[in-house]
Structure formats: structure tokens, C-alpha cells
Amino acid sequence: MAKTISVRVPVRIDLAGGWSDVPAYCSEHGGEVINIAINRYITAEMHIDDERKITVQYSSDVPIGSGLGTSGAMNVALLAAISGEGRTPEEIAELAFQFEALLGNTGGRQDQWASALGGIQHLQFHGDTVTSTQLNPSQEFMSWIEENLLLFDSGISHVSGELHREVWRKYSMGDQDIKDGLERIRHMTQEMLEAIQIESPEHFARSLYRASWSVNLLGKEFNEPFEKYLKPLQFSEAIMAWKVMGAGAGGVVGIVLNDGYDRETVTELANKQGWTEIEWAIEHQGIVREVNLHE
Secondary structure: OEEEEEEEEEEEEEEEOOOOOOHHHHHHHOEEEEEEEEEEEEEEEEEEOOOOOEEEEEEEOOOOOOOOOHHHHHHHHHHHHHHOOOOOHHHHHHHHHHHHHHOOOOOOOHHHHHHHHOOEEEEEEEOOEEEEEEEOOOHHHHHHHHHHEEEEEOOOOOOHHHHHHHHHHHHHOOOHHHHHHHHHHHHHHHHHHHHHHHOOHHHHHHHHHHHHHHHOOOOHHHOHHHHHHHHHHHHOOOEEEEEEOOOOOOOEEEEEEOOOOOOHHHHHHHHHHOOEEEOOOEOOOOOEEEEEEEO
16 A cells, blocks of 8 residues: 655744754853744655555745755654654754764754744753743734744845855854853843843844844844845834744845835845745644555
């Protein structure tokens, strides 16, 4: 009897702490991230025919190189399809991370845990240990985030491996700007955690802005594709904050509108730059696995 195993997992947006989850840093200092799984998905489908031959295929709701953790999500989906039965989401997330590490990935663990677990996560990293805390703000505050945080795909495909390698090369050589930047990025996670806990839009936006500014210490190139367009809007108070949702130098950017401000000003600017808005909502489920038998 033939069998088809379908697995769907969400990608994520990174509110604060991205970079500090990388082993090169968190093994020494600890790291932490707050991210949100969104209703954009990677799907893996494994078909086993009557002769026990296997076919695997992927589909994606978002472009590769968007900075939304698509590579990590792809591997979570694949491993959940191949070996997901009987394994916890955390075990599958770790398998996916180790698989990528074998292929030379120098990134961290946040992408795999976000796609495996879903929801709003506060993830803490101590060496190879990950502690996950699900954050559950009120529906009212989650709705504010969904309505006021706009996502735009720049169409610029970043290559996170190359970006990561240069930062970690400088870090290994003792570059003080890199060390200071990573420390600030990690610290911003606590600010974002407090903002979500007290459900303050102003604190949320300020934390996002400060997290974005901290990335400049790693290199101006990470924010450069967006900064020259979005700074004027922030100074005019059309927007409260903005932040690149991945490693940077392209991919998806998140923009927080001021309450009551006409969003057309932001979408008009985005359209002029060729950015595409991504409609989104919080996805509270992580791995969704379905098995179908065929005669």
C-alpha cells in the first residue's frame, strides 16, 4: 500500500536577538531571541509507492533568500516527513540544525525552533541547549501587532551564509564593534520581552528600532537597502520603527505604523522601490503532519 506523508511548517519573523543564537557566540555568552511564526509555509511531501520507492518534493509560500528562515523551515519539514513519527518538535528542530551544520551552515538555531513550535517564542540558547517559552499576550495585543507591523519583500535575495561568515571571522579576531553589536542585540531581547509582557505598542516599537540600530554595529551593509528610504518616514512620524527580518542586506523588512496613520504613504513608498507587501498573521501551530494511505 502506498503512503503519502505531508508536513507543513511556518516560517518566522525575528523581532529581537537574531545573531546571538549562533553557537560561536551563545556557547560563550548565551543568546536569546524573540520571534513569531507566521502563516507563510514550507511544505514537504514524501510519497512511498507500492515498491517502497520514495519521492520527496517541497513547496514554499515565500522566496528563498527572504530572510524568514526558509532554509531552516525546509529542513524541519523534510525531517518531520522522514523521521517525524514518535519524535518531539524540539527533537526534529535539533536534527534539522545538525543536518545544516554538517553542510557548513554557520547560522543559529532560531529558525528551526520557530518552524517546529510555532507561535511567539522566547528562545534562550546556552551552548547546545535551547529553552523555549511560549509567549501568550492578549488577543487584542496580537491583533495590534498583526495590523501595525507591515512586511515587505525587497526582492533582494540575501545570502545569509556569506554574511554570517564575515561577521564571525571578525568576531574570532576580537573585533570590538562586532562584540559590542552582539551584546546589544542580545540585550534588546529583554526589552522586547518586557514590551510584549506589558503589551505596550510604544515599548514594542522602541525595542524593534533599537534592535535594528544595534545591527549597524555589525556592518552598515545589513540595513543599507532600507535605511535611506525608511529613515525619513520615521523622522516624519509616519512610522514608529522598522527592522530587517533576517540577516539583512536584503530580504524582508518589517515596518511598524503609527496608530491611525494612513498606511498608503508606506505602501506607496514600497511600491516605488519594487517592494512587495506580504500579508501575514501569527501562526500558533508549528509542525503539522498528515499521513494518507493509498490503494
